[in-house]
Amino acid sequence: MINVTVKLSADLRRYRPALRIDESLPLSVPEETTLLELLSEILQIPAHAIAIPIVNGVKCKLNQKLVEGDRVAFWPPMAGG
């Protein structure tokens, strides 16, 4: 197992309403888990709700595999000024 943290922002927070806005979810997941598996199997959040997955500050694809210590943050579709 590896340890990662997950942040949910904007309206993705509805999937974990108890989580404070400054809080990350600490998780132990099997090695080689992809972001997609993290979403669908562990967090049970539909992948289509995610537009911007960020791991350690870098936008990446959902087939990326997690490694120990990854800081994962998910965002819905967004943009701004």
Added chain:
Amino acid sequence: MYYGYTGTILRVNLTHGEVTKEALDLKMAEEFVGGRGLASRLLCAEIDPEIEAMSPENPLIFGTGPLTGTGAPATARYVVVCKAPLTGTIACSNSGGFFGPEIKFAGYDALIIEGESPEPVYLWIQDDRVEIRSASLLWGKTPVETESTLQKLTHPASKIACIGPGGEKLSLMAGIVNDNYRLAARSGVGALMGKKKLKAIAIRGTGGVNLADPEQFWKASMDMHAKITGDPVSFGSFRAYGTASLVNLINEMGAYPTRNFQSDTFEDAVKTGGEAITEDILERNRACFACPISCTRVTEVKEGPYKGRGEGPEYESTWSLGALCGVSNLEAVAKANYLCGDYGIDTISTGATIACAMELFETGALSEKEIGFPLRFGDEAAMVRAVEMTGKREGFGDILADGSYRLAERYGHPEFFMGVKKLEMSAYSPRVFQGMALQYATSNRGACHVRGNTVAAELYGIPRYMPPEVLEQKEEMVRRPFQNSTAFVDSTGICLFTKFAITHREICALLAPATGIDFNFDRSIVQGDRIWNLERMFNLRAGFTAADDKLPARVSEPSPDGPRAGSRAILQNHIQTYYQLRGWDEEGRPTRSKLKELNLEDFWNVCSEHD
């Protein structure tokens, strides 16, 4: 009969108290569309760009687009164009609300305000009746007080644009406020209005906008409405969390400039982000004219030292008054934002100037005696106090009121000015977003995020994803789908925020039936290019050169910490490639053939000699 356009330009000379009306040149409108493009073209016919910005010769032009006030989605925008008091570049600040459409309803495409009044005045425009009235009782009032007073003096439904005390006192960071809280904020357009002693414009229009093909127009309008309301960005995060929903995302990427750009990650960003604003101070959303998005946040701090009420803070404001000053108290940031509104000063330049002062203080270049109190990063009470002093030009605020470029120069540290062409950068770090680095360096009004917000491509993937660190093809991306496209959109009267859901094609599908003119996608590309080149020529003639297309040295140094530690802005070769793609010479001057291609060759001789 004019369609889309009203066909009339109102000219008011404040020196002589004269009011005249002129017919719109439709050929000019066809080439420059309206709004930013047309008002810039009108400005170029009025003045030589070499004049002093704060002189009576510099006119203040309020422009609308052919779509402004038509009722299609988000058609609220008006622009203010002049030679910029803060920067000396061409200025074009724009704003939504309801004032822009009212200009059209009263029968005008643009207002040209020239000269200077000896005493404070306001304009009262009631359809074709125009009066210049004394504003002695309004002088010193905030925008909210001015609006309510003027609606009593004129008509309860009048729409008002005015300056606050900041503009009256000629703060070079002053904007023009309409509908109580909305600001045409940047470049110091409010300082010029203050110099003209024009406190306000009150407009009441009872007409509408004629449409050449109403049936086709409303069909296109409903199609656009469906696209915007079906879009998860425009109709999702914008509505739910406002523009400040970006705070945590940009910070997570390590691209959120902090403490006067000393870092790109703010440890307390979450406390001043969109989610915190929504949970702690949001009262409700508000929309501009005909806008389904309604991104405006009506907020209130109910009690305590930072008690206040107003709109925002928006993404840029919560950043400049928050992270950039190292401040993490949302109520203090909100209060500073309300104060900027009360004084009518630009939140970005104000926050950035205070951040610059904080760095000058912490490095010992500025003393407590000069400021009147210690001004350290993270001291929220000192930040709010500095905003108040700036708005009033009181004590040290007299120096802050003219922006960070002049402040940093005055205290011998020009390297602490974090901007380009005297305009402060915005809330996207150019060390991380290479597109923004090139855009800040080359933008015609100085460092600015709304002249070509490449973050759309570099993060959200609109129109297509280009990773922020990638350099290849960024020059073309900055030039065409961002800078030129924005110049076109800003000229139509529609809000830039629709662009996450729609393209030029949808906008042209409205423009053509609105005006009866053949606006189409291919022409829109040329129109955007033409407007950008016209602005560039204005700046060249005003004395700017390729040497001004540069970033502050600090952002070329590696980012010290955070997830993008080590990243830095890389410009060197890109500027020349960008010039080539633009059809400019190595000095950044449009070539004669480029000007010919854009039908701009009649302008000043700013092209290279050997061309």
